[in-house]
Amino acid sequence: MASKIKKGDTVVVLRGKEKGKTGEVIKVLREKNRVVVKGVNFVKKHVKEIPNVRKGGIYEVEAPIHISNVMLVCPKCGKPTRVGFRIVQEGDVFRKYRYCKKCNENIDLVTEKVKKREG
Structure with missing residues (x-):
């Protein structure tokens, strides 16, 4: 089945704490029926330090939203x-x-x- 929302599309959030915000789709997770939208649904992620690769700390990253909670902007x-x-x-x-x-x-x-x- 073809997806109605694809990577690079602009969508508006219909439900949840981020209702009304718009953003570009970064990633589509077809198996879980979810999308990751740029600038929407930030969560705090605790990351352990890996020497010479990255610093540890608390990072804010975009979390997936269910595909039924977003609508494509034409x-x-x-x-x-x-x-x-x-x-x-x-x-x-x-x-x-x-x-x-x-x-x-x-x-x-x-x-x-x-x-x-x-x-």
Whole structure:
């Protein structure tokens, strides 16, 4: 099954103490149905010192959030939206795209265009 949220997407948190915050998805943990969002859901982690590698202490790191508690922000219209899938035939190849249910725009095509402009 294809994931509705992928690494690099911008999402908004819907539930919990971080409700309303937005951030970029750093990592998707598919087996556990969780995502790690940049700048959201910090927890304190006690780390032991390893000589010549890292200092010990208490570090703040982003913890995973359940995928049902976040919603994708459409790169085209800028609103939180549900995600649908379309299968498009390009020659002999079928491609599967995510699309925004509010503005009906293909999300994957928009993000590909944005990446081409940046790079």
